[in-house]
C-alpha cells in the first residue's frame with residue numbers, strides 16, 4: 001500500500017486545481033440548495049436537473065436526462081397508485097477505456113417545499129441548509145474531482161457512467177434500473193457521494209432494507225345490529241403486527257418495524273380495510289431471505305382467517321452490502337489513498353442504506369460516502385463542513401488517478417466479488 005500513500009506529480013496537480021476551486025464549489029452547492037428538490041416536488045426537480053446537467057457538461061462526456069420508471073405506492077384507501085418524480089441524469093464517458101467506474105448520487109432531498117429553506121452561515125466553518133451535505137455538496141465534489149482528473153494525463157485510461165437520481169430518499173424506485181444498468185456496463189468500482197460523518201468516518205458494511213405494505217380486506221357490517229356478519233380487517237392487522245414485532249431478536253441483525261397502519265372508519269362499522277406499513281433490515285442475503293419468508297408466512301396466516309383476503313406489496317428494495325473480501329480490499333486502498341493527503345479514514349458498519357447497496361447487488365464493489373463531511377442530515381439542522389469540499393474532491397481525484405495509472409487495481413478488486 002506504500003504506493004497508494006505517496007503523491008505523484010499528477011496527484012499534486014489535481015490537488016492544486018481543486019484547492020483553487022473550493023469557493024466556487026461551495027457557491028454552486030448553495031445555489032443548488034436554494035432550489036427545493038423534495039423527492040415529490042416534481043417541478044423543483046425539473047428545475048434543478050438541467051442546471052446540474054449544464055454543470056456536468058464541462059466534462060469530456062455525454063450528458064443526458066431521461067425519465068425514470070413509474071413506480072407504485074399504496075394509498076390510504078388501499079389502492080395501488082402510480083407515482084413519479086423528476087428526471088434521471090446520466091453522464092457517460094469513454095466506455096471503451098480499460099478502467100471503468102460507475103458513479104452515483106441523488107439530487108432530491110427529504111424536505112418538501114416550505115419546510116426548510118435558505119442557507120445560513122452558522123459559524124465554525126459550517127453552513128446550514130437543505131441538501132448541502134445530503135447531497136448537493138457531494139455532487140459538486142464528484143464533478144470537481146472528475147474535472148481535475150480529466151485535466152491530467154490519464155484521462156483516456158478511465159471511463160465512467162454516472163447516474164444522478166431524483167428519488168434516492170424514497171428508495172430509488174424510479175432510478176434503480178438505471179443504476180443497475182450503469183453498474184453492469186463493465187464497471188470495476190463504484191463511487192457514490194453520500195456525506196460522510198462530521199469526523200470524516202465513512203460507511204463500511206450496510207444492511208439491506210425492505211419496505212412492505214400489506215393490505216387486508218374484511219367485510220363491513222353494522223357493529224350494533226349485525227356484528228357477527230362483519231369480518232374485521234383491523235383485528236387481522238393487529239395479529240399481523242404482533243407477529244411482525246415478535247420477529248425482532250429472532251435472528252442476528254434482523255429488525256422489523258411497523259411504522260404505520262391505515263384503515264377503518266366509524267366505531268359503529270366493522271372495519272373492512274386495514275393497511276399495515278412496515279420496514280425490515282437484514283445484514284446479509286440469507287437473513288434477508290429469512291425475513292421475507294417470515295413476512296410471507298404471517299401474511300398467509302392473516303389471509304387464512306375467515307373472511308379476510310389481502311394484497312402483498314414490497315420486499316427488499318435495497319439488498320444488503322456486507323463487508324466482503326472485495327469491499328474490504330477497496331476500503332483498505334481508499335484508506336491508504338487518504339493517508340497520502342494526511343486524512344485518516346475509518347469505515348464503520350451501519351444499518352443505513354443507499355445507492356451503494358444497489359451497486360453492490362449489481363456485482364460492483366463500491367464506496368458510497370465519498371461526499372462532503374456534514375451532520376444532522378434529514379433535519380432542519382443539516383450542515384456541511386466547508387473545508388471538506390476540497391478535501392473530499394482531492395480524495396476522489398486521487399482515487400481516479402490511482403485507478404487510471406494502475407496503483408489501485410480496480411479489476412483485481414472486482415474479481416474478489418465472486419469469492
Ligand SMILES: [Zn+2]
Pocket residue numbers: 106134135168194195
Ligand atoms: Zn443522501
